C-alpha cells in the first residue's frame with residue numbers, strides 16, 4: 001500500500017472519495033459538511049491531503065484545513081474504503097496527515113471533533129487531549145460546517161459549548177514544555193523521531209503507542225463535519 005501526500009495524480013479518485021464520504025455518513029446516521037468535488041479537488045491538487053492507494057485502487061483519504069488564520073489546523077474527512085477497514089489504514093493515514101500538518105503549520109494547534117471511537121483512539125495516540133469546545137477555533141466558518149449535522153440543534157441549544165462530538169486538541173507548546181522538563185537521551189524512540197513527526201517521542205505516551213502500532217500492523221510505510 002502507498003500512503004502519499006496528494007497531487008494532481010490523485011484527482012482521478014475524487015468522485016469515489018466524495019461518494020464514500022457521503023455513503024458512510026448515511027450509514028452512520030450522522031451529518032457531515034458537504035464536501036464538493038471542487039473543494040476536495042483543490043485540497044488534492046494543492047498537496048493538502050493524504051491519499052492511500054493499492055495497485056492503483058483508492059484505499060483511504062484525509063485532508064488538512066486551517067482556521068483562525070492558521071492558528072488552528074484540523075485533519076478532516078478521514079475515510080477508508082470499506083474493504084480496507086480494520087487493518088490499520090486510518091491509523092497510518094492519520095499519522096501521515098498529522099506529520100504533514102506539523103510540517104506545514106508547526107505553530108498551529110491541531111484539533112478534531114468526532115463521535116468515532118477509532119478516531120479518538122488514533123488522536124489520543126498522536127498526543128491529542130480531550131477539551132471543551134471553547135478551546136477550539138472560534139472561526140465562524142468552521143462552526144457553520146456543523147449546520148448539516150443531524151445534531152446541529154443540540155449544538156445551538158448548548159450555545160456551542162458542547163454537543164455529541166468529543167473535541168480533541170494537540171497543543172505544540174505542551175510538547176515543547178515537556179521537552180524542557182525531560183531531556184533524557186533518546187534511545188528506543190529514535191526510530192520514531194526520525195520519521196519526522198515533529199513532536200517529542202520520548203515524552204508523548206502516544207508515541208509509545210505508535211511504536212507498538214507500527215510493529216503490530218507491520219506498516220508498509222509507504223494518514224459533521226467531523227474534523228478528525
Ligand SMILES: CC(C)(COP(=O)(O)OP(=O)(O)OC[C@H]1O[C@@H](n2cnc3c(N)ncnc32)[C@H](O)[C@@H]1OP(=O)(O)O)[C@@H](O)C(=O)NCCC(=O)NCCS
Nearest residue numbers: 024078079080085086087088089090091114116117118226
Ligand atoms: C473510522 C475509519 C476511518 C477507521 O478506519 P480503519 O482503517 O478501519 O481504522 P484502523 O484499522 O486504523 O483502526 C484504528 C483503531 O480504531 C479501532 N476501530 C476501527 N474501527 C472501529 C470502529 N468502527 N469502532 C470502534 N473502534 C474501531 C481499531 O480497532 C483500532 O484500534 P487499536 O489501535 O486499539 O487496535 C473507517 O471505519 C471509516 O472510513 N469509517 C467511515 C468514515 C468515518 O467514520 N470517518 C471518521 C469520521 S470522525
